[in-house]
Amino acid sequence: MDEVVATFEIRCRRLIDEAGRPLGPLPPTATDQALITRLLEGMLLARAFDRRCVNLQRTGQLGTFATSLGQEAVPVGVAVAMHADDVLVPSYREGAAQIIRGVAIEELLAYWGGDERGHAYANPAVAEDLPVAITVGNQALHAAGVAAAMQHRRQARCAVCVMGDGATSKGDVYEAINVAGAWRLPVVFVVTNNRWAISTPVARQTGAETLAQKGLAGGIAALQADGNDVLAVHDAVGEAVERARSGGGATLVECLTYRVNDHNTADDAGRYRDPAEVEEARRADPIARLIAFSGIDPAPLEAAVGERIEAAVARYLAIVPEPSAAMFGHLHHEIPEPTRWQLRG
Amino acid sequence: MAAAGLNMVEAITCALARALADDPDVLLLGQDIGRKGGVFQATAGLHERFGADRVRDTPLAETMISGLAIGMATQGLRPVAEIQFLGFLYPCLDNLANHASRLRTRTRGRLTCPLVVRTTHGGGVHAPEHHSEAIESMLAHVPGLRTVIPSTPARAYGLLLAAIRDPDPVVFLEPTRLYRATREDVADDGVALPLDRCHVEREGSDLTLVAWGAALYEAREAAATLAVEGISAEIVDVQTIAPFDAATVIASVERTGRCVIVHEGARRAGFGAEIAAEIAERALTSLLAPVERVTGYDTVMPLPRLERAYLPTTERVVEACRRAYLYR
Ligand SMILES: [Mg+2]
Numbered sequence: 001m002d003e004v005v006a007t008f009e010i011r012c013r014r015l016i017d018e019a020g021r022p023l024g025p026l027p028p029t030a031t032d033q034a035l036i037t038r039l040l041e042g043m044l045l046a047r048a049f050d051r052r053c054v055n056l057q058r059t060g061q062l063g064t065f066a067t068s069l070g071q072e073a074v075p076v077g078v079a080v081a082m083h084a085d086d087v088l089v090p091s092y093r094e095g096a097a098q099i100i101r102g103v104a105i106e107e108l109l110a111y112w113g114g115d116e117r118g119h120a121y122a123n124p125a126v127a128e129d130l131p132v133a134i135t136v137g138n139q140a141l142h143a144a145g146v147a148a149a150m151q152h153r154r155q156a157r158c159a160v161c162v163m164g165d166g167a168t169s170k171g172d173v174y175e176a177i178n179v180a181g182a183w184r185l186p187v188v189f190v191v192t193n194n195r196w197a198i199s200t201p202v203a204r205q206t207g208a209e210t211l212a213q214k215g216l217a218g219g220i221a222a223l224q225a226d227g228n229d230v231l232a233v234h235d236a237v238g239e240a241v242e243r244a245r246s247g248g249g250a251t252l253v254e255c256l257t258y259r260v261n262d263h264n265t266a267d268d269a270g271r272y273r274d275p276a277e278v279e280e281a282r283r284a285d286p287i288a289r290l291i292a293f294s295g296i297d298p299a300p301l302e303a304a305v306g307e308r309i310e311a312a313v314a315r316y317l318a319i320v321p322e323p324s325a326a327m328f329g330h331l332h333h334e335i336p337e338p339t340r341w342q343l344r345g
Numbered sequence: 346m347a348a349a350g351l352n353m354v355e356a357i358t359c360a361l362a363r364a365l366a367d368d369p370d371v372l373l374l375g376q377d378i379g380r381k382g383g384v385f386q387a388t389a390g391l392h393e394r395f396g397a398d399r400v401r402d403t404p405l406a407e408t409m410i411s412g413l414a415i416g417m418a419t420q421g422l423r424p425v426a427e428i429q430f431l432g433f434l435y436p437c438l439d440n441l442a443n444h445a446s447r448l449r450t451r452t453r454g455r456l457t458c459p460l461v462v463r464t465t466h467g468g469g470v471h472a473p474e475h476h477s478e479a480i481e482s483m484l485a486h487v488p489g490l491r492t493v494i495p496s497t498p499a500r501a502y503g504l505l506l507a508a509i510r511d512p513d514p515v516v517f518l519e520p521t522r523l524y525r526a527t528r529e530d531v532a533d534d535g536v537a538l539p540l541d542r543c544h545v546e547r548e549g550s551d552l553t554l555v556a557w558g559a560a561l562y563e564a565r566e567a568a569a570t571l572a573v574e575g576i577s578a579e580i581v582d583v584q585t586i587a588p589f590d591a592a593t594v595i596a597s598v599e600r601t602g603r604c605v606i607v608h609e610g611a612r613r614a615g616f617g618a619e620i621a622a623e624i625a626e627r628a629l630t631s632l633l634a635p636v637e638r639v640t641g642y643d644t645v646m647p648l649p650r651l652e653r654a655y656l657p658t659t660e661r662v663v664e665a666c667r668r669a670y671l672y673r
Contacts, residue, residue: 145416
């Protein structure tokens with residue numbers, strides 16, 4: 001006889017629909033006007049930043065860049081849900097989260113413009129945040145390590161790791177989830193399921209019905225959130241952050257959204273993706289939805305973020321490149337004697 | 346305080362204990378390093394003495410161990426990770442090369458990675474497949490990563506302390522064949538040896554034998570045989586593979602005019618090639634004979650029945666030295 005020894009379920013959190021109408025009772029945050037304004041401002045900033053970055057890239061003033069068009073609710077909801085003393089472990093599509101946490105916009109531009117100083121972060125508020133992870137999925141383990149250090153020191157903090165749907169196919173992510181469960185680590189894994197990993201749709205990425213259930217296999221809490229509903233993302237990630245900070249262990253939050261743009265400025269999604277699918281995704285726009293819900297006039301916020309970005313772009317364009325010897329400057333804490341002669345070029 | 350007659354494993358345990366006692370940020374992590382004390386007993390007794398928080402058994406996942414150590418290190422801890430055998434280090438190379446070695450550079454010093462990965466090195470102990478490799482040249486090719494291979498208990502103690510105290514990532518390769526091969530008095534004085542410095546193990550005037558790890562013992566035996574024949578060999582123990590202290594080797598070759606390099610790893614692109622290139626560039630006019638390399642062969646490390654045929658033998662080293670000495 002076979003007996004049922006364990007059963008599992010995955011829930012998806014949705015708070016407002018595409019027209020901005022409540023889908024049920026809302027959490028207290030939904031009436032916090034200051035919070036909602038912050039979320040809206042963050043998403044407007046994300047969109048304006050992306051647009052400006054693509055413009056800079058197309059005019060030869062920035063390197064390859066990956067936008068977050070259509071999925072802005074995820075980085076913004078994540079960053080606003082975090083506490084200042086938590087540590088963000090981002091992938092390469094969370095610029096908005098980095099900026100909200102305190103990374104200077106010109107620093108982000110500098111990094112994407114090919115200058116390591118963009119990861120030096122002058123603002124002490126983000127001194128411990130990890131740099132952008134270009135290698136997909138490795139950062140899940142780094143986040144687990146950050147969390148293990150916090151736990152080791154009995155600190156009530158957590159690490160928040162953001163990754164894409166493609167990353168969940170990697171062993172690193174399984175290993176991170178596994179150790180997070182085994183050690184009850186204070187870490188939150190946010191999976192931005194934007195349905196595409198470059199040209200691979202999520203249905204060909206995995207046979208699992210949800211990406212969230214990969215968390216269950218490692219014994220951590222797991223749920224989905226509507227990734228185009230910033231209130232749902234904020235609520236789900238916020239709950240996970242509080243759980244982690246209070247010793248309740250790790251959570252995987254799968255945010256369901258859609259990558260409206262190409263993978264990056266070097267990609268042309270028209271070669272592999274049905275445009276009708278993209279048009280449908282545009283109707284679920286997270287910014288329009290929050291505006292409909294809140295009734296906030298976005299114009300003054302848009303004007304303010306626009307000015308902020310232009311000022312940062314001007315500072316970015318004025319940055320003088322480092323001298324070539326800078327490539328040795330931080331290889332080790334001091335340049336090893338055997339390497340020193342290479343400084344002379 | 347001197348610990349009398351320690352073998353290399355015991356010297357390593359002694360250094361780990363010293364590091365744990367000296368610095369609350371040091372912690373050990375790895376598979377079976379807790380109550381078991383590690384597959385080679387390198388952490389024996391440390392779990393009891395320092396607790397499960399600081400001597401941490403991990404799930405069985407090498408990639409995880411290396412990635413976790415990086416995250417911990419960014420928070421200012423000094424993790425010392427144990428990978429059971431060098432053949433199991435490959436999953437860690439992604440984290441070592443893409444992250445640990447470049448985190449300081451890619452954040453311009455904002456974040457650092459003061460971690461150590463300890464694992465075994467080399468063959469000769471009749472171990473199963475994947476347990477006997479010598480891939481130091483792969484590691485040496487990664488900028489920002491230090492690679493250290495001790496050859497005696499006392500130097501293992503001093504170099505391991507240096508590796509743990511170094512504020513950047515170090516891979517510490519422990520020659521399996523030497524773990525219990527010899528004993529010597531080790532002063533448990535907390536004194537670290539310098540990194541990136543070759544050690545002149547024996548002075549000589551006719552040729553320079555360059556070796557590291559367990560192959561140093563073949564070099565020693567060869568030097569003793571050659572001495573009987575009236576050939577005086579100097580021995581340089583490279584010990585810190587990367588960054589490589591070429592100056593010490595060059596200075597020796599300038600005096601002796603001949604060089605024989607001995608290592609267990611495969612010949613092609615082995616670290617001996619780097620040393621030979623340095624000599625060609627910087628000491629060509631001092632050479633009285635071509636540089637010789639006595640190495641593992643360019644084939645897969647065999648299982649135990651053939652491993653002695655693969656590893657450099659004293660005879661091969663002696664022959665190479667005679668060829669160099671007699672070259673006209
Ligand atoms: Mg994706």
